[in-house]
Amino acid sequence: MTIRKKSSTQKVGVLPEKVKHQFEFLQEELNIYFRNKSLLYQAFTHSSYVNEHRRKLFTDNERLEFLGDAVLELSVSKYLFERYPHMSEGELTKLRASIVCEPSLVIFANELNFGKYVLLGKGEELTGGRERPALLADVFESFIGALYLDQALDSVVEFLERIVFPKVEVGAFSHVMDFKSQLQEMVQQSNNGVLHYEIVDEKGPAHNRTFVSRVLLNDQELGIGRGKSKKEAEQQAAQNAMISLNQSRAKEE
Structure with a gap:
């Protein structure tokens, strides 16, 4: 007797074609193309959007944010460790903290226009959620997490070399250096x-x-x-x- 296993494939919400087209444009702007586009979509999906589309089984970006936070800290730590060999542990920690803190992440997200692509619920949209600093910082970390899962750490580092590390080089964080x-x-x-x-x-x-x-x-x-x-x-x-x-x-x- 042959026992057939149930499929583990989970049905996920289908985004409107207009929204998908916007994400295609974002990938062109970043010159980063996701193999698994559902990871990209998830990175920009706020919990308020999920709550308004319960039947479509969308997944919010909170878990990706958790992962992205760790990947970002590791990548920045490695960069600083190699770039500033004469810095003490305390100095490196202070500098890293200034790079990965919420205000800095908001700057990075705004420069990339990430707020434009966030999928929000109507209530969150009406209360200005798209410009909320905490939300933008979370989206930046979620994107890092999604990129790591889709293309591994090297791609994350290449992205940071374009977006984050040059700011360190020109003294954007000189107040702690x-x-x-x-x-x-x-x-x-x-x-x-x-x-x-x-x-x-x-x-x-x-x-x-x-x-x-x-x-x-x-x-x-x-x-x-x-x-x-x-x-x-x-x-x-x-x-x-x-x-x-x-x-x-x-x-x-």
Whole structure:
């Protein structure tokens, strides 16, 4: 006697063609194409939408958000660990926290227009849910989770290399990154001499000025930085100096 197993395939809600077309456009904009599009749809499905379509068996993005949070933290941790070898554990933790916090995730989501694609219930829509910071941050994490499941960690890292990591490079999180102290520590460890910073140029009108700073070690220029304030320019100069010193040491090894 042959026993037939019941199919484990679960019926899922079918999105309107107009909505599917919007997600096709999103994939083109991101240059990321999901193999399993249901993961993409789920990443943008809010619980309010599920509650209004109970009979269609949609799944909200809360589980993907849980996964995406962990994947994002791991990816950012690895990037910072490799990018800033002279940062202490405490400094790395503080910087990571500023990158993966809700305000930062909202910025990333808004730049990608993620709010436009969220599937919301009518009540949530009417109360401005599409612009709600917590919702946008959750959607960004859900997208990360969906991308990880669909295409593995390398694709997540490639995405972050385009969207998140460049902001770290240009000092968007400089308020928690003290490159001057790190550079000073590097120099002291090597007994290389005395650091000196100087502003070499100021550009633009008073209300929108850009400062150019350089850092010198025993009168030898190590790096140049630019910023909207003298402090920011000096931090950028210190960061570039650290990059230069690390590259020189790598060549010597």
